Amino acid sequence: xxxxxxxxxxxxxxxxxxxxxxxxxxxxxxxxxxxxxxxxxxxxxxxxxxxxxxxxxxxxxxxxxxxxxxxxxxxxxxxxxxxxxxxxxxxxxxxxxxxxxxxxxxxxxxxxxxxxxxxxxxxxxxxxxxxxxxxxxxxxxxxxxxxxxxxxxxxxxxxxxxxxxxxxxxxxxxxxxxxxxxxxxxxxxxxxxxxxxxxxxxxxxxxxxxxxxxxxxxxxxxxxxxxxxxxxxxxxxxxxxxxxxxxxxxxxxxxxxxxxxxxxxxxxxxxxxxxxxxxxxxxxxxxxxxxxxxxxxxxxxxxxxxxxxxxxxxxxxxxxxxxxxxxxxxxxxx
Amino acid sequence: xxxxxxxxxxxxxxxxxxxxxxxxxxxxxxxxxxxxxxxxxxxxxxxxxxxxxxxxxxxxxxxxxxxxxxxxxxxxxxxxxxxxxxxxxxxxxxxxxxxxxxxxxxxxxxxxxxxxxxxxxxxxxxxxxxxxxxxxxxxxxxxxxxxxxxxxxxxxxxxxxxxxxxxxxxxxxxxxxxxxxxxxxxxxxxxxxxxxxxxxxxxxxxxxxxxxxxxxxxxxxxxxxxxxxxxxxxxxxxxxxxxxxxxxxxxxxxxxxxxxxxxxxxxxxxxxxxxxxxxxxxxxxxxxxxxxxxxxxxxxxxxxxxxxxxxxxx
Numbered sequence: 001x002x003x004x005x006x007x008x009x010x011x012x013x014x015x016x017x018x019x020x021x022x023x024x025x026x027x028x029x030x031x032x033x034x035x036x037x038x039x040x041x042x043x044x045x046x047x048x049x050x051x052x053x054x055x056x057x058x059x060x061x062x063x064x065x066x067x068x069x070x071x072x073x074x075x076x077x078x079x080x081x082x083x084x085x086x087x088x089x090x091x092x093x094x095x096x097x098x099x100x101x102x103x104x105x106x107x108x109x110x111x112x113x114x115x116x117x118x119x120x121x122x123x124x125x126x127x128x129x130x131x132x133x134x135x136x137x138x139x140x141x142x143x144x145x146x147x148x149x150x151x152x153x154x155x156x157x158x159x160x161x162x163x164x165x166x167x168x169x170x171x172x173x174x175x176x177x178x179x180x181x182x183x184x185x186x187x188x189x190x191x192x193x194x195x196x197x198x199x200x201x202x203x204x205x206x207x208x209x210x211x212x213x214x215x216x217x218x219x220x221x222x223x224x225x226x227x228x229x230x231x232x233x234x235x236x237x238x239x240x241x242x243x244x245x246x247x248x249x250x251x252x253x254x255x256x257x258x259x260x261x262x263x264x265x266x267x268x269x270x271x272x273x274x275x276x277x278x279x280x281x282x283x284x285x286x287x288x289x290x291x292x293x294x295x296x297x298x299x300x301x302x303x304x305x306x307x308x309x310x311x312x313x314x315x316x317x318x319x320x321x322x323x324x325x326x327x328x329x330x331x332x333x334x
Numbered sequence: 335x336x337x338x339x340x341x342x343x344x345x346x347x348x349x350x351x352x353x354x355x356x357x358x359x360x361x362x363x364x365x366x367x368x369x370x371x372x373x374x375x376x377x378x379x380x381x382x383x384x385x386x387x388x389x390x391x392x393x394x395x396x397x398x399x400x401x402x403x404x405x406x407x408x409x410x411x412x413x414x415x416x417x418x419x420x421x422x423x424x425x426x427x428x429x430x431x432x433x434x435x436x437x438x439x440x441x442x443x444x445x446x447x448x449x450x451x452x453x454x455x456x457x458x459x460x461x462x463x464x465x466x467x468x469x470x471x472x473x474x475x476x477x478x479x480x481x482x483x484x485x486x487x488x489x490x491x492x493x494x495x496x497x498x499x500x501x502x503x504x505x506x507x508x509x510x511x512x513x514x515x516x517x518x519x520x521x522x523x524x525x526x527x528x529x530x531x532x533x534x535x536x537x538x539x540x541x542x543x544x545x546x547x548x549x550x551x552x553x554x555x556x557x558x559x560x561x562x563x564x565x566x567x568x569x570x571x572x573x574x575x576x577x578x579x580x581x582x583x584x585x586x587x588x589x590x591x592x593x594x595x596x597x598x599x600x601x602x603x604x605x606x607x608x609x610x611x612x613x614x615x616x617x618x619x620x621x622x623x624x625x626x627x628x629x630x631x632x633x634x635x636x637x638x639x640x641x642x643x644x645x646x647x648x
Contacts, residue, residue, distance in 0.1 A: 061568035232542035318599035
């Protein structure tokens with residue numbers, strides 16, 4: 001199927017009758033995912049949103065439930081969000097990150113009702129990347145600028161129009177209702193050409209990396225990797241696959257709410273014990289954790305690398321600690 | 335004078351003569367317009383040191399509480415922070431060799447990004463006074479002086495105030511310029527509130543500003559304290575985000591060296607230095623004090639003089 005770019009706004013208005021529509025929009029000089037306001041046009045010419053797509057299903061700060069204490073006891077109100085949602089125009093790396101996060105929020109030990117309720121009520125329209133950035137390395141890591149993994153519907157930008165493909169059953173069902181025109185053979189060929197030809201940096205070699213990292217816990221490599229790290233949370237907060245969180249109660253008098261906030265393994269407090277002992281006392285242990293979690297522990301546990309190559313950590317690190325370089329350095333070790 | 339060459343030679347000599355165990359400086363980064371802090375421990379490693387208009391980080395962060403003998407390649411603002419840290423007992427001057435480098439300012443990646451419509455810059459050539467930026471389908475030449483960080487445009491201490499060795503020609507000091515703060519002060523309280531709220535809406539509480547600040551070194555920051563929880567932990571609260579910055583500014587009163595490291599580190603592009611510079615200006619006007627410009631000056635808030643202005647007291 002196909003949709004002209006000039007018709008996208010109409011399509012989204014139509015979708016907005018039935019769904020909450022979330023799309024990239026320009027805000028405060030940044031491109032961010034937001035609920036589209038009536039008549040607002042999405043920004044679909046972006047490279048990557050500043051904040052990763054994970055925030056749609058796993059917000060930075062999420063009020064899990066509210067509570068009130070009175071003479072009769074405690075009243076609680078759960079804040080599960082079941083609203084049917086369409087995310088329009090998410091890049092393949094961010095879409096892939098949601099597939100990875102599914103492992104964390106739904107596994108044999110735990111099912112997170114907050115994440116999963118959103119997840120099950122959200123339909124993802126992925127948007128291929130015609131021009132990956134120099135910092136993108138998705139083609140290196142089981143993803144790629146036209147990876148359709150995780151998308152329910154997939155868009156390929158062929159200039160004046162998007163070629164639209166139904167990927168999942170859920171996506172195909174929605175497309176059947178929308179009545180879009182069939183794509184011409186020429187349009188399909190143009191899309192196929194893009195999908196085949198556009199590649200991001202594919203030179204980050206992670207083959208065999210997990211096994212190598214698995215034997216490196218005590219390696220002197222970690223002594224220096226972290227040296228320039230300032231210990232901020234820019235890389236983890238802007239990473240689409242980092243998913244650590246902290247839970248805090250925010251209360252005034254007898255009213256409160258339990259909030260889940262993103263947390264980061266780069267912060268000392270993240271691992272601080274009540275006793276004052278900290279098993280990850282410095283940058284060395286924290287950077288080791290960051291790299292091992294993404295490229296070894298996650299692989300062991302879920303058989304996938306917890307990195308999608310979006311390059312946000314590279315772009316946003318205040319000291320240019322480049323994860324591609326860190327991986328290359330590991331590879332170069334004897 | 336080739337500053338990079340001289341830095342390499344000086345660092346190599348210090349390491350070869352075992353005068354220091356470590357030289358902290360900059361190496362070429364992995365992206366155009368990026369340098370990266372670098373730690374050289376051998377003369378061979380010192381070969382990787384560079385100097386350019388992209389050496390934006392404040393290296394004072396990396397020389398605090400070091401057990402070994404260290405040399406640091408330091409520009410004007412790094413040295414101001416080092417002076418502040420020496421006075422606060424955070425750096426033992428006997429173990430630190432300062433290789434000062436006069437600096438005419440570092441170039442601001444965010445401004446450059448806007449100039450080219452935030453397209454990927456793949457190659458940059460520095461011609462001395464200009465940068466030639468090349469991308470996939472564009473080439474643009476910009477004057478370095480036009481794209482300096484805000485803090486560099488108003489810097490009055492381009493030449494380090496303290497050094498063991500100076501590499502490069504001293505740069506004449508600029509006149510004080512607080513036009514940005516005066517414009518902020520001229521706004522109504524409502525306008526200032528609205529401005530700050532809009533900026534703080536962007537905050538993700540990654541604390542890059544705090545971590546990049548050479549003077550922010552509390553073992554436990556008040557924002558991290560859980561009992562009592564001085565501040566909400568949620569980034570969704572614009573008020574809490576603003577409170578975090580407000581307390582940071584107050585904690586840096588008389589201590590902020592106006593290096594702009596906080597604003598440079600912020601991944602969300604929040605105009606943080608405006609708040610800090612307002613405090614810098616106030617401290618200067620009220621107490622005639624500037625942080626990190628002399629080892630002898632008493633810290634502004636640790637001293638009382640009869641001529642101190644008190645008209646802000648209620």
